[in-house]
Amino acid sequence: MNALIVGASRGLGLEFVRQYRAAGARVTATARSDEGLAAITGLGAKPLKLDVADAASVSGLAWQIDGEQFDVVVINAGVFGSRAGALEAPTGDDFDMVMRTNVLGPMRVLPQIADALAPGARLALISSRMGSIGLRTSTSGWLYRASKAAVNSVMKDASLALAGKATVISFHPGWVRTDMGGAGADIDAPTSIAGMRTVLASVKPADTGSFFNYDGQRLDW
Secondary structure, eight states, X not given: OEEEEESOSSHXXXXXXXXXXXXXXXXXXXXXXXXXXXXXXXXXXXXXXXXXXXXXXXXXXXXXXXXXXXXXXXXXXOOOOOOOOTTSOOOHHHHHHHHIIIIIHHHHHHHHHGGGEEXXXXXXXXXXXXXXXXXXXXXXXXXXXXXXXXXXXXXXXXXXXXXXXXXXXXXXXXXXXXXXXXXXXXBOHHHHHHHHHHHHHHOOGGGTTOEEETTSOBOOO
């Protein structure tokens, strides 16, 4: 099995690398920082330097993975940004950082990896239940919520564009104890990633375009 993890310097992304390597998979993983690249190398994966918020950086991805055939791709890179709630306008800088990383990032990465997908590949974008419009009861972090609602839209369009070649889904990874999720979150990273790996191994082409909880439950958008 051959996997690509985009955004693997720490947290969920690095745990994807750890678990896929432990299962014997070949893994290529990206990070922005030297520390992140070293962590990836330490797990026996192939490191690639990539900043999804930088157009020039992403434009070089396709040639770096030329000839690869990935069975699984996970696009994980993301930031939370301002925690302001509804009717608290974000600054232009905050808006640009969150939207460029969380939305424009995947929109740049997806065309770069399309030719490196193995037949029947499974491709996941890490979204969030916070991006669901149908399930929403809170307005906290409304900028992040908007970005993850947009990520689900990007996922749906990618599922249509790649129909017949790959199964494309998005995930709510759970509320996970990471730097982003905080120490009071519900589950740890190994639990989240193990669940998502199980779902990725079991989804069928008919599931493409769906939004899943880490435990396999389908979620409303």
